[in-house]
Amino acid sequence: MFLNAIMLAGIGAVAVPILIHLLNKRKFQRVQWAAMRFLRVSIEQNQRRIRVEDILLLVLRCLILAVLALALARPVIRAAGASGWFGQAKVTAVIALDNSYSMSQTDGVKSRLDRAKDAAEQVVNTLPSGSAVAVLLASDVAAGLIPEPTYDLNLARQMLRGAPLSHRGTDLLPAVKKSIETLAGRPSLRKEVFVITDGQLAGWRQLGEIRRLLEEHKGDIRCYLILAGEEEERNLGISDLRFAGGLAGVDQPLRFEVQVTNYGRTEARDVKVSISLDGDLPVEEGVISSIAPGESRSIWFFPRLRSEGFHAVTARLAGDRLPADDSRTVAVRAVRELRVLLVDGDVGREPRESETFFLRHALQPVPPAERENFFVKVRTITAAEVEAARFDDYEVVGLCNVTDLSDTTVAALEQYLRRGGGLMFFPGDAANVSFYNEQLHQKRGILPAAMGRAVGDAASQERFAVLSAKAVDHPIVSIWSDPAAGSLASARFYKAFELVLGSRAAATRPAGDGEAGGVSVVARFADGVPAIVARDWGQGRVVQFASTADTAWNDLGARAGIFVPLVNRTVGWLIARQDATLNIRVGEKFVRRVEAELAGRDAIIQRPGDAGEKVRDSRRIEMIDGHPHVQYEQTDLGGAYEISYGIDAKPALKFAAQPDASESSLQSLSAEQLRQLGEVATVARWTGPGPLEEAIEKQRVGTELWPMLAWLALGLAATETLLAQWFSRSK
Template sequence: MTFLNAIMLLGLAAVAIPIIIHILNRRRAQLVDWAAMQFLEESLTSRSRRILIEEILLMLLRCLLLGMLAFALARPFLRTGRLLVADTADAQDIAIVLDGSLSMTLESAGASSFQRAADEARQVLEVCRAGDAVSVVLAGPTAQPVVATPLSDLDAVRRELEGLRPAGGSMDVPRALNEAVRSLAAGSNLAKKIILITDGHKIGWDLDGRKRWAFLAEEAKESLPAAPVVIVRTLQIPKQWRNVCVGGLRLARAVVGTDRPVRISVTVANTGVGDLEPEGVRLAVDGVELEARLPTAGGQARPTGRIAEGASATVEFDHHFKASGPHVVSAAVLCPDDLPGDNQALHVVNVLKRLPVLVIAGERSTRPLGGDADFLQIALAPPSEERPDPAENLIEPKLVVASDVASVKDFDEYSVVVLADVPRLPASAAERLARYVQGGGGVLIAPGQKADKDFYSGWTGPDGKRITGCRLVEFIDLPVADGAEQRFVHVAPNTIDHPALKLLADPSVSDLASAQIKRRWVLASDDEPGVSVGAAMDNAEPYLIQRQAALGFVLTLAVPLDREFSDLPVHECYLPMVHELVYYLAAPSQPPMNIQPGQQIAFPIPGQISHGDVAEVFTPDGQRHAAELRQRRPDAHRGWLATFSHTAAAGLYRLALPDKALGELATRPAVARNADGVGGVPFVVPGNPEESKLLTLAPEDYARAAEFVNLKRAETLSELTHAIKGGVPGSEIWRVLAVLCAALLLAEILTTRAIALRRQVHLARPVAFGTDQADVEAFRERARQLLQTPSPRKEVPAK
């Protein structure tokens, strides 16, 4: 507590006045001896005690009255918060950053955290002074400038806040603050402030990314006259809340075809407080509900509905997509909770009818299964009882001998290219294949004994780096000595780290580890970004090396895929291994249907585009926006491309195109327009499952951020508003003291009146000796007689 008129505290000396008067009154009393006093001592003692109490009570009331009056005149100021920013009279530019993440939809006291954040933003506008200008940034996975430049028209800013909705996903704090700095740079005032209103969720702050925070500090230093004050207002979230979320929706294969079913795994997690028991998990495809199943918790053999706090469970479905094209798969957990926004997950599956694969073999053979790629070709399109015709398989292989590779006009017509024991490629073909990988194509290299190690080790891409990501050191052939046992090496399952081989890593379900390798290449991986060893053999030599080249991947095996070098083709794992490798390499060549927040939608148009055709996108909030139509680059696929960049919000997007541009896709259930006219090719921006865990920031986390920016924490709304309008959070309490003074004065008057009535000091009680009819003379005479009559004496008995 402070005093705005402290000199008036000298008035507290007046408290001594009632005490002095009380002492002086007691000293002024005189003692008078009176013979009859002995009969009244007992009565006077009781009366004196009561009088003393009454006088002390009156004295205290008068002292309190004078003291309270002195306090009121001193104007006491009671602080309710801290002074975050030094007061200044200059106009200021203010950037308000609203946390629009999924966790801000959590409700408390009938309002979501985002609604409370918007209300506090309006309170900030109310306390802005003349000349202040305000901009607004909606922070989510990307930063959306709602009011891009600071406006002094605060009513316009209020209107923008009215229709604002959370973006979903996780808030990227460094990106949001960078956007706020850019908006402040467009303002004209010298004083700069950033207000971040959030629920304190730790996800998205990226405190380990020190380079990003250092870039933010450097950006603010270069673009602003002074480093802005970043005021973080952290809203309170409930301590007890219930939440179960869909933590993931994953398909067993990266490429899905119409040839066979695919397994869909749904992960359900309990991120709230206390155990929960969902009714089940429901799977739907293109809006058609298929079935609902109970989740299976970890370590349990049978499905159970109960999920313990902090635990997760899995539900698995098998579904056969009969039609090619995009399909929207949704998984929803049936459980009412406090954060319903994460109870559903969406995933777009682009189902293929054909997956063209080009197999380039070193040479043909007239012997059955004697060629370099004969086993591989059969494995890619195997006949079966259900599909006796190989043409019904998803993978459509085309075999070309290395000497005829010049006949391949365009590698872009194939999703994957396989080099099976190819000695070397012509320079033109090697250059075109390198560009093919850079554009998103996949290449699988299985070099044989005839492979030219100088060619593969010197084969570089447009970036000047080795296209294979490794060197072919030497070819090893394990000879058999007379009378000696054949020596082999094997793939070590515990070294498998590549996604395409994960299904084969368990020896209990795969026989990959038993495959005998007798001839192989020794590979030496490059120490370059994007190069990794996906599996090794039991002699520690690499078995598979991957290199990511721009958009595509190259996989190099140490062993060819035919029978001459290992017995792998006769093992059960051979077919699924070949298929998984092809699916993995083909995935980047497919248009991405599940994209990250802020990633551009880029859809290659399969049909025709005419002059005047337009493309538009329906966003998750129901808004309609124009998309861009442009021709593809000459060095990439031919045709047209539809692009859209505003994908900050999590949810389902639909790219609407004319039917002739979509071709047969226009008839697919996931693409066709509904009764409201909404339709188009679906795309999904997934949310971040970590957003559902509500991990709040600790004081040391704020301290780490404060190493790069001038960060202040506003614990109350009062601290926040005073940081804008100036002054110290708090209020004067002299009015309260004035009311107390009036109450004390009234109490003193009433107490004085009550004491006076008790003592009856204002009344004179008359004493009457006899009546008016009494004879005074007769009374006097009777008195004389009584006085003259001697009083009778008692006789004292003789001793």
């Protein structure tokens, strides 16, 4: 076969010397001349010799052109013994090195990544002289260390030795696809892909597609799957860390839930867990008595943040052989003061009859003497005073059984939400249902749902509805997924509006759809009807309740064990819109809106583990949709990232990246899956330090003939030159 078959057309050039020979062939004209008889004898003697010399030179020139055309077409022999006669053919290879966080697992001596690097170097050592190799880092994306094949094999070795570990998950399909795309169409006899990984099952979720790709290119690309490292029997990992409290006030006990999972095959006992703040020593420690194989257990901590601003909270386990999952970090913003404005639509005759009585106490669940210094500051106004209020002075506004709002107030409310405010809406007997449905729901999309008919009888306590204890997926109510937190179903609702979702008329949608986000159901009644709904609007958020804030229609406010955390978590969720990006997945791009005066400046980013080092990343703060934003995309490591706005400035912002917990699983490819891969690739398990050369080189067969043909063409050209000079000498 020929690698550049199109060059075979060059054989047609053989006709050129033949044409030249024919065109230059002597033509004789008979002339009667007496002296010719003396020359005839000499010509007849040399004629045969000259003809032979011309034909010989013509043949050599034709052969030179034919051999050159064949050399340029790059003929190959695929016979197994050809390499021994003609030498090994050059290889164009791609090495895909798994650097996901499961590769941090060690055997006590070396990590899987270190062993994979050793295997990759041995692969480079097997490449014949003149070969080219590209190097990719494979995780859930394919990143090019050397994106295009290079002939500098020493550079490839150097890049492999310095390949960094990431905390990304594993999906090997992008790496396999990019490897094949890199080699496809390249004129090389041997094209090889080396996927060097740990064989973790999580990385082969798209095994069927990988097999299809390899099968499709099996004829011209050979794939090697090298499994580096040994399987491990035990592993504990922190699978989740979350701020489970509603509000993060300075010097207040904050509830953090740490979930520990046993990924091993044996029971784990007396598991020590600690929590620390901003990289300091642990402030609290706890012990989980036992965790069965494959199970998860949670433990709660209540640290206090001593200062206002951004903090990194880290949970840790005792180290094991997979260090990447022994810690997990979240970022939290502590506030020194949170201002809430409550608009009371029915103040009542005494304080307890006020619409906002239970809300005020839930927001300030401390003795009266301590309310002055409590971080949540609550101001209550009547519906008549709402038009004069400045919403922007408050983080959260609550409308409680307010009849309606003036056009001026509605416009101010829109601007407030657009700039990031939070709104709680509670209905009641005084609320003008038509106004809220038409103006705040249909026209502007501020309220997530329309209010339908009011169901129930507040005067009768014989019949009531309860909240479902099962639907607790929303962050506001997720705390009740733990039975120890109590049950939402204990509260009784005697009367409530039916919240109708998706009821906005098509003609009125454009007015609010540009800023109204999707609707989420926070909680449902036991019959499935929504009881609390929420949505993002502009830069702010809205939570809408189906029943009242006081006890006129329900007894929720009287159940402090449910109402206090529900209100605080609602307020916490409302103000968390801007802080929602503080915690991202590893590999996700961080984007956050910052103060206007920072536009055009440089943000200095310190990555996890870089404390004390002088080398830091920087990013220019750019305008997005008319507002300055800081962006950072190099989030390949789990942990806390610190952002400052000057070389020596203190961190002004912290965010955290969390890795994919599925990477902690010890489950590997099964024997059947390895057999399936063996049908389209050469599978080898390598634990070191044995050589890989023999396993790879015995798979390589065939060689290219163009070097031999090039030398032959050169020899023919030299011969033709010498003969031409010899034949043209004086006789």
